[in-house]
Amino acid sequence: MDDWQWRAWxxxxxxxxxGAAFLVTPTRxxxxxxxxxxLDEARVGFPGLREDLPAKVVARGGWRRLGDDGDVAVLELAEPVPYEPARLADPEDVPELAGGGRTLGVYGFPIRSDDNERYATITTDPHWLVKQEWWQLQTAPGYALEEGYSGSAVYDTATGTVVGMVTNAELGDHDRAELGWMLPLSRIRTHxxxxDDVLPLRWLTPDARGDLRRILDGIPYSGPLAADLERAAxxxxxxxxxxxxxxxxxVAEGWPHDPDRLARYLTALGRHLPGARRGKLDAWTARHLRPAPGEAEEEPASIIVRLERxxxxxxxxxxxxxxxxxxxxPSQPxxxxxxxxxRGAVQDAVARTRQAVIGRRWMIEFAVPESWLGKPFEQWYVDARNKIPMRMYPVVVRDVDRLRPDSIRRDQAHQRWRVLTGRGRSDPRRVGCDAPRKGSAFHDWLEANTDYCVLVYGARPLRSWLTAALNxxxxxMLWPRTSCTDAAHHxxxxxxxxxxxTAAIAGAPPADLPRIALDLRKxxxxxxxxxxxxxxxxxxxxxxxxxxxxPPLAMEV
Incomplete structure (x- = not known):
């Protein structure tokens, strides 16, 4: 966040x-x-970086005239820009981050001969609430708001964390203002x-939340829903x-530790949806809120071991x-x-880390270079002093290259993972010992079949096969770390x-595969x-x- 490239005009x-704007995704x-x-189209610029880019107005709140709420608009660029979007706060944290006299920053583009941006220091507080929509802003001595500040992010000057957006100011002499108003993030997301897809919310995963929001997109809140909500809440x-x-x-944010309450409300809500959406909601609920016997299902915790060569x-x-x-x-440095x-360093670091997950349902993930994917990590020790092997817990491997934010492998994996979780079950594809030996032929087979998400090998796969599958x-993927030496392969x-x-995993939900592998090892x-x-x-x-x-800072240098 130290280069602040998300600020725009x-x-x-x-x-x-x-006025001002701020980047919340690579294109919006x-x-x-x-x-x-x-305006249906506007121009956008990132000062000193890229100027005069075309942008479409793709969404607006309910604002029509001065005093209306919903003073929010969304701009979409024709192409992504290579700048990190603004770091947004969880709306539940905004009162603490912004209140108590803390100083915050804003920026604007008032009319000046040098055509440069200007900055101001302001304070605000949750109890400075105006009509349940805005928070009042007060500039620090020596600073003022002017025309051209509208749309500025209100942010913590130390971390860049955004808590809201400037909408207007009480202009006085010389068109300068000491008082203004902002929309906190909690109000922006209502418009x-x-x-919500990019906010760091504490419930569900971003992908699960986004899928649910899209299923419900455009569904109004009605009287029957109000009655169902009152019963659930x-x-x-x-x-x-x-x-x-x-x-x-x-419901999700009001009772974060009670997923059963959310499940009950979604079941009631589903009865009011059209058939196609009802089916999608049922499938989503089965994947993400499926209760285990006697307890609510929770995403397994993990110790993730990351190795970069x-x-x-x-x-x-x-x-x-x-x-x-x-x-x-918690993480180890x-x-x-x-x-x-x-091996010894991993075992020591896992021993220092495991207290954070003990008592939960947890697993161990090894994110390692491609050449290390076949190592017998489950035979390493989770407790070296007592010789307790890691195979007593689910152990999986991952491609460390996919943990990099700019990795094409990660992008490809994300697309297939969506197909897999959308399907809700494993449809494994067997790779026989007599499969094409050339990596190019294997790559073409996978590239042509984008719905192949689970591969099962009967023997240790060739390096070229692994590379093609990862690319x-x-x-x-599942495989035994042994070779097939038989002369014939029928x-x-x-x-x-x-x-x-294949028989062991066929039809199983993707989330169950680490547990199934654990059972097979036992x-x-x-x-x-x-x-x-x-x-x-x-x-x-x-x-x-x-x-x-x-990613650790040491690995990004």
Whole structure:
């Protein structure tokens, strides 16, 4: 956030700069509806970076004239810009981040001979509420608001965290103002609900939330829904909702530790939906709010071991993260480890980290370079002092390249993961020992079949196969770490192993695969040592792209 590239101006070629805006996705910016009044298209500029870019006005709030609420507009660029969007606060945190006399920053583009932006320091507070819509702003001594500040983000000057947007000011002498108003994020999202897709909310994962919002997009909040909501909440709400989505958000955020309440309300809401949407909502609920026997289902926590190979020597950067309730938890600092000492360093770091997940349902994820995907990580120790192996918990591997924000592999995996979770079940594709040996043929097969999301190998896959599958974004693969040496492959050891693995996972929800792999490994421990078993020396690549801890700073240099 130290380069603040998300700040922008908005205007037209004829009238120049009319106000401010801020980037919230690589293609979308927020500004005020009154700033682009009467416009379907505008121009946008990022000072000192890119200027005069075309942008369409793709959404507006209910603002029509001075005093109206909903003074929000959304601009969409023709192409993504390579700048980090603004860091938005969780709306529940805004009162603490913005109140108590804390100083905040705003910026604008008033008419000046130098045509540059200007900055001001302001304060605000939740109790400076105006008509349940705006918070009053007070400029610090020596600063003033002017025309051209409308649409500015209101942000913490130390971190860049955005808490709201300037809408207007009480202009006095010389068209300068000491008082103004802002819309906090909690109000902006009532006027543009897609903002919820990029806010750091604490319930569900961003992908699950976004899918649910799209299912409910355009569904109004009605009298029958109000009655259902009162039954689910146990009390009438204190506010009137603009949409069905807003009422769902009210339940999810009002009772964050009670997913059963949300499930009950969604079941009631589904009865009021058209047939196609009702089916989509039922499928979504089954995937994300499916209760386990005797308890509500929760996303498994994880210890995520991240290994990045250095290019200048045989060493690795090691970071151990935790992933809890859909967000990053405590992490260990990055350390540089020689290749021969990686196992010991990982075991030590896991031992220091495991307290954050003990007592939860948890797993261990190894995000490692491609050449390490076949290592027997489940045989490493989760407790080296007592010789307790990691295989007592679900252990999966991931492609570390997909953890990089700019990775094409990650983008491809995200697309196939959507297909997989949308389907709601594993439809595994077997890769026989006699499959085409050339990586190019295997790549073409996968590229032509974008719905192939789960691959099962009967023997250790060729390196070219793995590369092709990773490049095509295949998110789930299973294989034994043994080779098939049979001369013929119509009924070889590899074909039998692949058939057993396919039968074990066919139809299973994607989220259940780490647990199924754990059960297969346990079965293999009891099987006769001289007989093959598909759970013996089993590797599961399970790469959910939503479980994405922030990259350590040391790895981004």
């Amino acid at each position: 908005v205007g037209t070629r004829d009238r120049g700069k009319l 910016l927020l500004t005020c509806a009154h700033t682009v009044l009467g 543009w609900e897609e903002l 146990g009390r009438p709400p204190r506010e009137e909702f603009r949409s069905a989505w807003a009422s769902v958000r009210y 250095l290019t200048f020597d045989r060493s690795y950067d090691l970071t151990v993260h935790t992933w809890i309730n859909g967000a990053e938890g 990055t350390v540089r480890v020689p290749e021969g000492e990686v 095509n974004g295949v998110p789930v 009924d070889c050891r590899g074909h039998r192993a692949a058939a057993s693995l 079965e293999a421990l009891q099987a006769p040592k001289d007989e093959p078993h598909c759970g013996r020396e089993l590797t599961l690549l399970w790469d959910d792209p939503s479980r994405l801890p922030d």
